[in-house]
Amino acid sequence: MTTIPEFYTNKNIFLTGATGFIGKVIIEKLLRCCPNVKAIYCLIRPKKGQTAEERLKKILDQKLFENVEKNMPDFQEKVRAIHGDIMEEGLALFDSDKEMLLNTIDIVFHSAASVRFEEPLRLAMEMNCLGVRRMVQVFKQCKRLEAFIHVSTAYSNCNKEYIEETIYPPPIEPQKIIDILEWMSDEMLDLVTPKLLGNLPNTYTYTKNLAEHLLITEAEGMPVAIVRPSIVSAAWREPIPGWVDNFNGPSSLYIATGKGFLRSMVGDSTAVADLVPLDLPVNTIISVGWYTATEKPREPLVYHVTTGSQNPFTWGEIENMVGNYFKRYPLDACYRRPKVRVFTPNSFLHDCWVLVSHLIPAYMVDMGYMIMGKKPRIVNLYTKLHKTMGSLKYFTSHEWKWTYNNMAMLSSKMSPEDQKVFYLDCHAIHWPTYMENSCLGTKTFILKEDLNGLPAARAHLRKLRNIRYMFNTMLLVILWRLLIARSNLARNSWYFIMSLVFKFVRFFKITSTISQK
Template identity: 30%
Template sequence: MAEINFNEEDPDRNILDSSQIRDYFDEATVLITGSTGFLGKLILEKLLRSFTNMRRIYLIVRPKRGQSIRQRMEALLEDQLFNRVRLATPNFAEKLCYIRGECARNDLGLNANDKKLLTQEVTSVFHCAALMDFEEKLRQASYVNVRATKDLIRLAKSMKNLKSFIHVSSVFAHSCKDSVNEEFYKSSINCQQLLTIVDAFDDGTLNKLTPIIMGHSKNTFCFTKSVSEDVVKTEGVGLPIAILRPSFIIATSQEPIPGWIENLYGPTGLLVAVNLGLARSTLANPKYTIDVVPADYVVNLAIAASWNIANLQALNENQELVTRRRSIEAEIPIYNAVSSPENPINWEKYISLSRKYSSRMPSTLLVSHSSNKINSNRYLHYLYVILLHYIPAIFIDLVMFCLGKPPLLLRTYRKIDEFTETFKHFTLTQWYFKNTNTQALWKKLNATDRQLFEFDMSCLNWQSYYYVYMRGIRIYVLKDPLETVITGAAKYFKLKIMHYICGDVTGTTTQDKAPIQCRNSSGYNCEYCK
């Protein structure tokens, strides 16, 4: 694993004194759900690193695989993700308090004493817990994504010192719409109706009824997230609550580690399949925009939104302002964390940039030379799949079987096809997102907080970012350290020669035929694009 080096002097320390957001989190007590998940971990790390004067962070954690909640969290905190915090504040874990709970259970599985403790101390809540699997069964998705949200909001109503509550949703909660603004949309069913249905039927019957219950929603994740937003709208009245709607969250851009990612969800899984030479055809419209956001931008927006909703609540407590601002502030703010309004990127560029930079640090796990065709025609895509995926896979697996080795390729392609079928709604649909509230919040930050909590997507250079993104996938997802780049390059060269000897059926190359120019202020290509 490549060693991560940090500057001896942390630039954050020189500017924290004038941070409005830092001032808000001074002496704060925070509750986080989903702290063992991708986004929850990053929010936890950012809070620990940026707000050294916080009183405490409560984490609702469930025991897993024979580990107690303390053992599980201690193992999690050993991850290199927390290296910067550990370097600056070696005793940072003293601020953490672990509470046994489980979002799939009634009342989040909390006992009476823990509920009382939370209602007395918590000032800010980040509700990140969710089941992200598009193929999750409706019962489990409803319990975690909907019922847990309802139970947590009801608990929050008893929190005496609550100043902010951030509910993490998704812009794709409304994937049946091609345009998503920062506003509420009517759910096809409310929380109580959904929970009554899932409790009334056995698993077999419920699985058969799921498509009917979901209506126009394409998967249980999007469906239950739309219902959870309805819970916020109805149950959250009177609370200092806001909704954060990210699009597809991908690797971090800068902090705490550039390119950090730990999962294969969504577009990242597609890139891995393409750049390892597995996927020769991608079912997508190359000209359609794909909306992706670096994870640290989402984290920064969540923290800034928490500060902002507390400010709005404070304004409402001033009776002179209530009448004048009621029509504006009575609404629950929604923040879309999206890239397309300010810095759009289409599927063609998304895939070509990944191949460009992955070819500069080839993985030793390469299966074949990366050659991919983006097809918006489903029948043409399926033809490519038969010719370039299944026929070679059957032949290679047969050879492996004869050699006494386990055949894996055919099974891998079946998984890729299952992913393609699940994901095609997102690759063949053009969405239009608006982020007016998010842009307004960015303008509201002072210069210090803009530096510490950057989430302005117009500042992101895709060329520079993709170098970091592909490097992160190699190190943190494929577990292939940079020390093996030379070995990977030798393998890449051999596979490339074999590819062109056999003939480039897809008619694509590894890099863009014409270099894409950076949009940096100097007008010259950055170090990644030379």
């Protein structure tokens, strides 16, 4: 078999989701490790007054592509924007572009999707399910197609605890849901959505489940494969350790913890958190494209890109590391000091903590903002945070087992050099180092904070610590005086304790004066 870089020599790639987290790094990895690829065509829709070409140029000018530019100064000429939209019939392609693509494309990577868990069902179906149908309809006519790689999710069957590398029967035929969309109003659809979801937690996993079945049914005869990553998080080794550019997944929780907003969240600290570093699914997608085209499997294969069953890492370990790392490398302008333990298994206890640690302080701070003539914002921020927490609760309270036979087979077919360049093995991940890089990546790449500002951030954290000690002391004194110190015994105990405190302070003041002399 040819090596992966040799296979991609002079190949034309079509990529959806090029503006997304995974899509950007697919482009970067192909250009850096398969430099003789002929062209990468990216389906991009105009947005916010920017053309498809302008959006692509903005991506390629990012720091992400610095290493590529060093070895290939003209790399941007190989990446071309194709005006289109996954939510429109025929992908909204111009006739000239469509004809060119059907005559030139060798490999298709379909990674475009709506990753919002609570997306309305109509929009999630349009993007995640009907988008697959439109892709199949277009590229079934492609004359040179060697591989069509669909990026799904490991949670497309999360209603099962043990998930194999197979396409499970869908909860309902996709076409029946598509038919419902034709006549049912948004209000009616919102009412029936919980019933349709059944034991799947949200519209994202539901539509991804339907999309897999739709793909296998309608892409019959096409060289199709499915890649299922779990919770995709910051890069491990490439392109930059800790690189991340969005608030999806765990990044929003890291920031909320680091800023001191998140004090409690429903979850099982002993459950395995199936984080998968970004570079592993990217390497898998590219490798699966090579294997599908060269080996031509008789039926579509499914590949699980997860870590939980091979290199387990719990939510409790994550919360401990994130809290401690953000004390060492604090974020700028923290709201409160990071709390190390945030996961609460009991829902009632969590609600109590939310009231005491989230809502009451939020309303107090917003009241202060209003007194100073500023716009209140903390309560609104907590509203968004609680919505995110609610979306993630299912995944922080459960754990799953996946099979890896196809991944093992794929790795065995790769040459030793390809195994190094397109590494797939998660056993070598050292989670403490990875989490430290992830926290720093969140600070530098998402929040755009300069590491030179760490001394000021640490001073601010010390200030918050002193404020907390003063507040707790005052609260203790008030409670003692109001609730306890009504009897002579309590009053005498209070005077005795305060006298000891004054003697202690006086002793150290005298000792300090003598030592100075």
